[in-house]
Amino acid sequence: MAASSPVDRVLAAVDAAADELVAFTSELIRVPTVNPPGDAYAHCARLIGERLSAGAFDVEYHAADGRPEHTTAHPRINVVGLRRGRSLRPAVHLNGHVDVVPPGSGWTVDPFGGIVKDGRIYGRGACDMKAGIGAAVYAAEAIRRAGIDLNGSVEISGTVDEESGGFAGVAWLAQQKRLSAERQDFVIIPEPLNVDRICIGHRGVYWFEVTTHGRIGHGSMPFLGVSAIEHMGVILDRMRRELMPALAARTTDLPVVPEGARHATFNINGIQGGQPVSGIQTPCVADRCRAVFDRRFLPEEGFDATKAEIQALLERAAAEVPQLAYELRDLMVVHPVRTPEGSPLVAALERGVQRVLGRPATRVASPGTYDHKHVDRIAGIPNCVAYGPGILDLAHQPDEWCGIDDLVNATKVLALSVLELTQTSG
Numbered sequence: 001m002a003a004s005s006p007v008d009r010v011l012a013a014v015d016a017a018a019d020e021l022v023a024f025t026s027e028l029i030r031v032p033t034v035n036p037p038g039d040a041y042a043h044c045a046r047l048i049g050e051r052l053s054a055g056a057f058d059v060e061y062h063a064a065d066g067r068p069e070h071t072t073a074h075p076r077i078n079v080v081g082l083r084r085g086r087s088l089r090p091a092v093h094l095n096g097h098v099d100v101v102p103p104g105s106g107w108t109v110d111p112f113g114g115i116v117k118d119g120r121i122y123g124r125g126a127c128d129m130k131a132g133i134g135a136a137v138y139a140a141e142a143i144r145r146a147g148i149d150l151n152g153s154v155e156i157s158g159t160v161d162e163e164s165g166g167f168a169g170v171a172w173l174a175q176q177k178r179l180s181a182e183r184q185d186f187v188i189i190p191e192p193l194n195v196d197r198i199c200i201g202h203r204g205v206y207w208f209e210v211t212t213h214g215r216i217g218h219g220s221m222p223f224l225g226v227s228a229i230e231h232m233g234v235i236l237d238r239m240r241r242e243l244m245p246a247l248a249a250r251t252t253d254l255p256v257v258p259e260g261a262r263h264a265t266f267n268i269n270g271i272q273g274g275q276p277v278s279g280i281q282t283p284c285v286a287d288r289c290r291a292v293f294d295r296r297f298l299p300e301e302g303f304d305a306t307k308a309e310i311q312a313l314l315e316r317a318a319a320e321v322p323q324l325a326y327e328l329r330d331l332m333v334v335h336p337v338r339t340p341e342g343s344p345l346v347a348a349l350e351r352g353v354q355r356v357l358g359r360p361a362t363r364v365a366s367p368g369t370y371d372h373k374h375v376d377r378i379a380g381i382p383n384c385v386a387y388g389p390g391i392l393d394l395a396h397q398p399d400e401w402c403g404i405d406d407l408v409n410a411t412k413v414l415a416l417s418v419l420e421l422t423q424t425s426g
């Protein structure tokens, strides 16, 4: 009788472990790693670490020492496991963030119950991205249970704070050289981009703050003061009339989904001016108004032109209103990233999707950024993508869920990709 191929053995091992995979994902959901503030990270890291140890990984815990958000109350603990095969390279690293956004309202199930029903796992983080972590862990475990010794190594990490920028998580590991082109060849982030889509990057981000400065005066004689709020209004009006239509007319060739995000976009995150409206009011002209903006820019635009456009708009507003005084401050800049054309990583995942789902994969780009940026910019590993189970649109929603079929299939695709990328044939 002919022995079955490694691919068949791995696929069978994933199927055989399906119940365990679902139970592990539920267990992860039951750890309420809410960010902010960054609860229960150490507990979650240990849960992943113990599972990796049981799967023959060497496990390390990396506290983000020196980061201001790494505190006694909310320690930032990352877990990294390495399982070496016949050699260290090629090395495939699967990275998932352990943090989840707050549940918010509108839930009909316990957001931290990890409830399984009707072929779905429910809970905050079910798709974004505890299912992805489960898939990574069981992809590696299925390879081990199939009795396959990799011709390279596989690593799995659970990292913190992706939802708030990833500075104590993936960025920190990259700064410490734990993630680096010297160590890893390929990085897959199982974010919920849908089971048949491979995410090859994202647009750029420019967060900035504009402050207008007025002059305080008596509210009964507003003509003797200068209203910073009115002047912010002038700026906002120009943004709406001039900037927004210009941005909507620009498109990128990056395959961003959903379609509406294939353009340059702009959001007003918050605005604050004059007296707090919930406090006791006094008759005063507002002498200060601040607003924070989120501008998503296209690779084709670039950061310099993006910022110059904002500066020019502010200058035009100031020219229109003589007393309009403003200040522009950069809060965060993330440059666009894109997996190189012809990356073997994309090819391996595409073959995996075709094999497991029987249909071709679609290449997409994410509307928002994720830890890819740190892998690319700080660790210097260009071969990075996001691929994982779960429906993108359900991320951060009430009653978030991940389909068990998707979870199992994504686990298979990840396992086959690890085999191919490590050039393991038996």
Ligand SMILES: [Zn+2]
Residues within 6 Å of the ligand: 097, 128, 129, 162, 191, 192, 370
């Ligand atoms: Zn995520």
